[in-house]
Amino acid sequence: MPPPPLDAAAIEVRGLRKRFGPISALGGVDLTVEPGTVCGLLGPNGAGKTTLVRILATLSLPDGGVARVAGHDVVQHPARVRGSIALTGQYASVDEVISGRDNLEMFARLYRMRGPAVRRRAEELLERFGLEDAAHRPVRTYSGGMRRRLDLAVGLVVPPGVIFLDEPTTGLDPQSRGGLWESVRELVRAGTTVLLTTQYLDEADQLADRIAVLADPEGTGGRVVAEGTPFELKSALGGESIDLTVRHAEQLGPATEILARAGGRLPTTGDDPRRVTLAVGAEAEPGTAVLAAALRELDAAGIAVEDLALRRPTLDEVFLNLMNRQREAV
Structure with missing residues (x-):
């Protein structure tokens, strides 16, 4: 429906x-x-x-x-x-004393559904939200996830x-x-x-x-x-970055040079003597192209790569950046 x-x-x-x-x-x-x-x-x-x-x-x-x-x-x-509309909040609002099926049938009747349609709709929702096996159990025996799914199902009795x-x-x-x-x-x-x-x-x-x-x-x-x-x-936050970890620390120098040529800028190193990071700005080649070019050169140079990954900004970084910018603007 x-x-x-x-x-x-x-x-x-x-x-x-x-x-x-x-x-x-x-x-x-x-x-x-x-x-x-x-x-x-x-x-x-x-x-x-x-x-x-x-x-x-x-x-x-x-x-x-x-x-x-x-x-x-x-x-x-x-x-x-x-x-x-339907509204589902942070906490399930179903009746914990009665069963999941009884909750759904009760709400169906409140929505003026009658006869076989009530049971049919309850069956559809129990199946849709994976609650068939717990249909006859009191809701107080449900896990938090099951209660939340039942709460969502109740809100969908009438879609x-x-x-x-x-x-x-x-x-x-x-x-x-x-x-x-x-x-x-x-x-x-x-x-x-x-x-x-x-x-x-x-x-x-x-x-x-x-x-x-x-x-x-x-x-x-x-x-x-x-x-x-x-x-x-x-x-909008910025470009991607390429993280490269070599197997042997003595190969980090040549690997850094290769990554710099591929990306057109100088990579940065940190505390790990086998790892280097290249920031790929919006004005540079796409990160995937830089990654492919670097991998070809690393392979040709016989550099043993332990890990090579393209990393994009996360929403966490976007959110923190936005909040910092808002505070600075005040």
């Missing part, structure tokens, strides 16, 4: 502002999320991520600006917005056009996180739009089509300070 198609932007925010007494939480947020995509919302604590999600989910009113979800204004038509995932994998082990990631990918393949807030930058890198970074360096409220695909944000 796919979600209804969206004709316009799934989420559209313009100049959104929110205050809590003397504290400005949002200072003019602009954001557009296209249908059928994942937008990762990143930012330090206090930047306004959860406040933005609460406004988009009609749980809080903005003080200014405009926000539309699934084409509906969150202030003027909150009931229509709520009929188009929404837009789903908000507010730090959905907090506290989960790597295996459970991976399982939830695959569930999110399935949602998007089915046409659902996802707004994901997370503290795990590898999670945003894995899932997000686009990323928006919220920050509040001046204390005037969070706003979007950077936006783009993960690749675009990494590329």
Whole structure:
């Protein structure tokens, strides 16, 4: 059962502002999320991520600006917005006393489903989220990952056009996180739009089509300070680097010369007497071309290579760089 198609932007925010007494939480947020995509919302604590999600989910009113979800204004038509969305927070909100199946059937009835359709929908969701074997067990016996998957399943009893995932994998082990990631990918393949807030930058890198970074360096409220695909944000930080480790320390000098010729600049060495690093700037040959040229020369010179790798900036580095730049700009 796919979600209804969206004709316009799934989420559209313009100049959104929110205050809590003397504290400005949002200072003019602009954001557009296209249908059928994942937008990762990143930012330090206090930047306004959860406040933005609460406004988009009609749980809080903005003080200014405009926000539309699934084409509906969150202030003027909150009931229509709520009929188009699902929200999963940091903690599972299902009933722990009853079974997973009973939770799903209860929510199906709350959505006015009746008769065989209730059981059929519960079966579909249990299978989709890998919970068939635990269907009859009380939810209090579920692991954290299972509870989170059930919570997500409950939100999909009636497939929404837009789903908000507010730090959905907090506290989960790597295996459970991976399982939830695959569930999110399935949602998007089915046409659902996802707004994901997370503290795990590898999670945003894995899932997000686009990323928006919220920050509040001046204390005037969070706003979007950077936006783009993960690749675009990494590329904006700078070039790639090539790390070379030779097997024998006495070969580091000739290897360094070869790497310098291939990359057109002087590599740097550190404490490791067998390792050298070459920064590949945006103006140079692509890192893959430099890597291939260096490898050919190293092989011809008979230099034993223990490790040779092309490394691109990570989202962690992008995020830290953005935060440092914001602080310096104040």
